[in-house]
Amino acid sequence: MRTLKHPERADMRLDTVLAALADPIRRHIACRLNENHHDHACVTFELPVSKSTATYHFRTLREAGVIRQEYQGTSIMNSLRKEDLDARFPGLLDAVFAAQRIEGGTAVNTPAAG
């Protein structure tokens, strides 16, 4: 079974988390995982970038500690590390999601939506 490396709670860095959430595509992924509480395969996000670029963004989020990625067969199930983030940086994630809602929804034009 393939496993992916995730930072411990204590190893999450504010720099990295903020940089991860500063990108609209990555914020879009995080917001969606926050809204739809069950896990999602990468492929279901329909991002406006190529597959390899999507991998890059998911990896950036995972390495920052924002999401958890676990193989399930050939897919990866993504979930938001909300409890860990809330423990490490209380209120940060909620403030970002609230801000995103205020600013106007999706943060990104998915190819399906455009």
Place this chain on the structure above:
Amino acid sequence: MRTLKHPERADMRLDTVLAALADPIRRHIACRLNENHHDHACVTFELPVSKSTATYHFRTLREAGVIRQEYQGTSIMNSLRKEDLDARFPGLLDAVFAAQRIEGGTAVNTPAAG
């Protein structure tokens, strides 16, 4: 009198604000302005970068809407746009500052401190 351009509340973008706060030097500036409530000239920050780089970071913060910069003679008085930010993205600034305190203080080694 020289004046500098600041975005209106409504024009503040989450992308830009998060990117501004993702950099440790800029977050250090913002944190200091939050702690010491009166204004500060750029020169008082003793950042570990050259003067022109400092200008660049202050400008980035100003253009994101995080700080206000107003000339006072040959100096610039910097202040945090806390009310505006709180109105636009409630809780975001406080969450970032709290996270910074949790992670361990200064976010940056000033040359004086190192």
Place this chain on the structure above:
DNA sequence: CTCGTACTTCGATATTTACCGTACTACCAA
């Protein structure tokens, strides 16, 4: 008017980031 201070602007550079396509791996199902 001259000088020093505080900051900006410009041009250059190094590094990082976002992005792509191709080739690859791992797994499941037939």
Place this chain on the structure above:
DNA sequence: TTGGTAGTACGGTAAATATCGAAGTACGAG
């Protein structure tokens, strides 16, 4: 075992970012 699906790794590129030093501007003090 053959094929399809989901995602990774790699090599490359374009753009953005962070950095510097040198030269310039604006202002107050003397």
